[in-house]
Amino acid sequence: MKLNAIENELLKNIADLHKIPSGAVNIRKNGEGIIRHSSANIEVRPKTDKPGIDVIIAPGTKNEAVHIPVLITMSGVVDVVYNTIIIGEGADVTVVAGCGIHNPGSKKSQHDGIHEIIVKKGAKMRYLEKHYGEGEGTGERVLNPQTLVIMEQDSMAEMELVQIKGVDSTVRDTKAKLAEGASLIITERLLTHQNQEAVSDMTIELNGQGSNAKVVSRSVAKDNSKQVFRPIVIARASSKGHVECDSIIMNQGKISSTPAITAEHPDAQLTHEAAIGRIAEEQLLKLMTLGLSEEEAEDVILRGFLQ
Amino acid sequence: MLKLESVYLHLKNGHEDFPILEDINLELENNKFYALTGPNGGGKTSLAKVIMGIYKNDKGRLIFDGEDITNLSITERAKVGISYAFQNPPRFKGMKIKDLLKISADESSLRAMLRAVGLCPQDYLDRECDASLSGGEMKRIELATVLARPSKLVIYDEPEAGVDLWSFENLLQLIRNYHKKGNVTSVVITHHERVLSLADEIILLADGKIAERGSKEKILPLIQKDSRCCWQANCGGNDNEIECY
Numbered sequence: 071m072k073l074n075a076i077e078n079e080l081l082k083n084i085a086d087l088h089k090i091p092s093g094a095v096n097i098r099k100n101g102e103g104i105i106r107h108s109s110a111n112i113e114v115r116p117k118t119d120k121p122g123i124d125v126i127i128a129p130g131t132k133n134e135a136v137h138i139p140v141l142i143t144m145s146g147v148v149d150v151v152y153n154t155i156i157i158g159e160g161a162d163v164t165v166v167a168g169c170g171i172h173n174p175g176s177k178k179s180q181h182d183g184i185h186e187i188i189v190k191k192g193a194k195m196r197y198l199e200k201h202y203g204e205g206e207g208t209g210e211r212v213l214n215p216q217t218l219v220i221m222e223q224d225s226m227a228e229m230e231l232v233q234i235k236g237v238d239s240t241v242r243d244t245k246a247k248l249a250e251g252a253s254l255i256i257t258e259r260l261l262t263h264q265n266q267e268a269v270s271d272m273t274i275e276l277n278g279q280g281s282n283a284k285v286v287s288r289s290v291a292k293d294n295s296k297q298v299f300r301p302i303v304i305a306r307a308s309s310k311g312h313v314e315c316d317s318i319i320m321n322q323g324k325i326s327s328t329p330a331i332t333a334e335h336p337d338a339q340l341t342h343e344a345a346i347g348r349i350a351e352e353q354l355l356k357l358m359t360l361g362l363s364e365e366e367a368e369d370v371i372l373r374g375f376l377q
Numbered sequence: 378m379l380k381l382e383s384v385y386l387h388l389k390n391g392h393e394d395f396p397i398l399e400d401i402n403l404e405l406e407n408n409k410f411y412a413l414t415g416p417n418g419g420g421k422t423s424l425a426k427v428i429m430g431i432y433k434n435d436k437g438r439l440i441f442d443g444e445d446i447t448n449l450s451i452t453e454r455a456k457v458g459i460s461y462a463f464q465n466p467p468r469f470k471g472m473k474i475k476d477l478l479k480i481s482a483d484e485s486s487l488r489a490m491l492r493a494v495g496l497c498p499q500d501y502l503d504r505e506c507d508a509s510l511s512g513g514e515m516k517r518i519e520l521a522t523v524l525a526r527p528s529k530l531v532i533y534d535e536p537e538a539g540v541d542l543w544s545f546e547n548l549l550q551l552i553r554n555y556h557k558k559g560n561v562t563s564v565v566i567t568h569h570e571r572v573l574s575l576a577d578e579i580i581l582l583a584d585g586k587i588a589e590r591g592s593k594e595k596i597l598p599l600i601q602k603d604s605r606c607c608w609q610a611n612c613g614g615n616d617n618e619i620e621c622y
Contacts, residue, residue, distance in 0.1 A: 288471065316470065352467040355431055359463075360480045360522060361455040370480065374472025374506075 077141055080170030083234060084200040085139045087166075094136040096123050101149040112136050112163070122152035122184075125165070129158035129190070137166045140183065145175025145209045150182045157187070157225075162194040169213055171237075173205035180212035187217065189225040189252075197229040203236030210238040218245045221252035223278065233260045233268065242270040248309075250278030258287040259376045262295035262323070272301040276309035276338070287315040290372055291323030302330040305338030313342040318349055318375060378562055379405040379428065379530055384437030386420075386427055386585075397423045398585045401437070405530070410556050411564045412576035412593075413532075414600060420585040421566045422464060425532045429461040430454045442529065458529035464538060464566070466519035468507050474518060475502040482525035490521045495547055512539035520548060524555050531555070532564045537572070549575070573597060 073081065073090075077099065081087045090097070090105060094112035097105040103123070108114045111131040115124050125136055142149060155165060173179045189195050203211035213233075221227060233240060246254055254274065262268050274283045283303055291297045303311035313329040331340035349371050357367035386398040398420050405411060413421050426432040428439065430451040438447045446454055469477060478487050488498040494517035504510070506518065516539055523531060533552060537545050549572065556563045565572050573579055579596040581589040589596055
């Protein structure tokens with residue numbers, strides 16, 4: 071199946087894909103799976119009871135990736151999808167998810183991706199999820215991802231959750247439960263502009279001894295956009311957690327950032343920090359002395375901050 | 378190459394207006410190596426910022442290569458060949474060092490730029506330009522961003538600050554080499570006698586005015602005398618008191 075220019079552009083933006091990958095892949099468009107392949111070690115199969123797929127990665131699979139992007143190119147589509155991803159014991163893989171909406175009309179287009187990810191004992195997962203919106207229409211572009219990550223003993227996960235631009239409204243809900251020795255790093259990067267709104271809730275439970283989690287959130291709110299961050303790390307065992315929220319606010323943007331830590335074990339070590347501020351004037355001045363205009367300097371600073 | 382004609386600068390602090398620079402008349406010649414020195418708070422950094430366009434002078438004119446640049450922006454002044462190395466260069470959270478350097482130079486010369494300031498490219502190119510870098514490392518990166526640009530006039534604001542003595546000697550050599558390549562006028566804001574001794578000419582700025590300018594033979598004894606006066610005037614004591622303390 072061939073994709074058109076708009077679909078290719080969305081794929082490039084959300085998954086850095088310039089062509090359909092040869093390995094395990096599932097591309098969903100306007101509520102239907104349009105391309106699906108499994109590989110020898112990664113099975114991609116449709117769910118039978120509800121929309122969505124199961125991705126089963128065989129134990130011990132190394133250095134493989136599975137791409138499961140979602141494209142919405144019509145106005146008035148509300149797509150709810152349930153995906154289950156199981157990373158087998160000892161596997162080491164990359165999962166590239168993400169959703170791009172091109173809304174050409176006046177009706178709202180929405181994607182609610184509900185993911186359950188199980189990272190089995192000793193497995194490693196790198197998870198990339200980019201969200202992006204575009205389109206000449208006035209209809210809203212809405213993305214509401216819900217992700218639950220179950221991390222078994224000594225598993226590792228690195229998750230990069232990115233909203234590039236063009237998403238009018240998002241409510242993100244990320245939950246993770248870590249067993250003994252499990253390690254999780256979540257990096258969230260968000261840019262909102264115009265009248266966009268973004269809410270991000272995260273709950274990380276450190277349930278096993280020696281588990282650890284680090285949550286880093288970097289965001290920029292431009293124009294009249296609003297953002298709310300509520301990450302919380304709960305330690306129920308001897309474990310370590312750190313939450314860091316950094317935001318740049320511009321124009322009439324509004325940001326509320328309330329990182330929280332809860333210790334339910336005497337050997338828990340939890341820290342958090344949050345900062346919201348404008349672009350430092352010294353940064354702008356420095357780049358202008360190198361010949362950039364104020365607008366170019368601002369752009370370079372924001373790109374670096376959200377890198 | 379640069380001429381300042383009766384330049385004044387006032388800065389506001391709340392409702393109060395402070396005179397920072399008063400009636401600065403200064404001419405810098407092509408290819409000369411200048412040291413700009415004087416007591417803290419004398420106006421050295423402010424003068425540099427006026428030349429770079431970071432501060433807008435209240436009165437007076439700046440002529441650069443025969444053109445009136447008084448009303449040019451920072452960006453425009455950078456484009457006509459004025460460069461300024463900050464005393465306290467800002468950090469950029471999230472930005473990789475290579476991305477900062479790319480603003481000044483093309484990708485193929487990034488490694489050479491880092492090596493020139495004594496930083497191993499493999500260790501630094503992909504590092505973030507953030508608080509994990511020491512003040513000394515930031516100064517070297519700052520110097521790299523400035524020296525990679527084609528400039529006619531470079532002002533270095535206290536390059537010695539925060540840099541260890543051994544590294545400073547290397548950085549100073551780098552500044553000298555860049556200067557010797559020709560067609561560049563260098564101004565080093567400094568309190569360091571080593572830099573003062575290298576200068577073709579020393580400009581002494583105090584209380585927002587040019588107090589003296591001339592050869593190092595003429596100016597160095599004056600500075601030594603002047604700094605002693607300043608110290609005693611400030612603390613109101615004498616050398617014995619300092620020893621007791």
